[in-house]
Amino acid sequence: MSAGFADIDWARPWLAPIEARGRRWQAAALAGYDEYLATLNEDAASALHVTGRGERLAFIGQEELPPDASYEGHIAQTGRVPTRHNLHDFFNASMWFAYPRIKAALNARQAQQIDTLGIGPTRGGVRDALTLFDENAVLFACADASLADALRGFDWRTLFVGERAAWGTRCEARIFGHALLEKLVAPYKACAGHAWIVDVPAGYFTLDDAARRALLDERISHSILDAPLDNRVFAPLPVLGVPGWWDANTSTAFYEDVSVFRTGRLNRRC
Structure with a gap:
């Protein structure tokens, strides 16, 4: 099979x-x-x-x-x-x-x-949050607090359009959740992850892939062991909106679909 x-x-x-x-x-x-x-x-x-x-x-x-x-x-x-x-x-x-x-x-x-x-x-609540992380988390590494605020505040136009050039230089997304990866074998526009926001130094974006993963692995593992956890620590992230991940999102009209890029209340900081 x-x-x-x-x-x-x-x-x-x-x-x-x-x-x-x-x-x-x-x-x-x-x-x-x-x-x-x-x-x-x-x-x-x-x-x-x-x-x-x-x-x-x-x-x-x-x-x-x-x-x-x-x-x-x-x-x-x-x-x-x-x-x-x-x-x-x-x-x-x-x-x-x-x-x-x-x-x-x-x-x-x-x-x-x-x-x-x-x-x-x-x-x-704690086990729900741990399971949600395991299944659906997106690691949002960010060296610019304004971009993290845009994500938490559902400010998609700033995050994906106005600050498009910031992706790869001041922020990036890495999919961790294995259920989310499974869904993305057949991608669809409304597919969303739960972003775990990680503050990183500006030098993070000069590192190679292995070094970036190692930094996130160490930093996030400590947070998981020590931090209070519930589902409110995550921020929703429509993953096909990430610049470079989907050809259609080169058009700003892609982000005007409010059924996917919704407004919402501010999430608590991770």
Whole structure:
């Protein structure tokens, strides 16, 4: 079963940070589930990444998750990530390599919440925010507070039109959420992420991709472990509005669609 793996278009700019490893994984996934898991585990063995409680990262078939175990708790305790043969879990695994500290921090805090509160019919505010980050976050790195304010204030014309030249020099977006990446295999205009705003120094934009990811990985992982969390810490971001990500957004008329680029109340600062 290909599960949509053949549909991944590596020319999409938001996939550039994971393309090199992703192409190998895609080929393995198309060859079969066993080869796919073996390839993930070869990479995990050489990368030496760990999960939320310091356990070495590995990937197992979903059927190996014990029926009485929670997903996040099992990962924290064993290091073994239950993984299905589908796009959703493909992109989830990708983030363990692109941002290993963020993923470990998310897992650590999820496990701590489960230990404290148990598994109930609802997750609660902190676990909801952690899950939203994991599934749908966009990392908005910004060296200009006015651009962060424009994002929080739904000032799309400033952010995407008036300050278009700022993208790549004073701000940028990087998709983290694996559910969002899955949706963007078949992009549509209304596709939106939840932006986590990260203040970065101006020199950030002189760094290469690996160095930028490392800086964000370290900085955000500390925030996840230490900061108060609920869903209000995010700012909505229509991702196909990001300059350079979608051909149609070169026209200012693209941003006049109020069903996508909505006005709204100011979000609390991340």
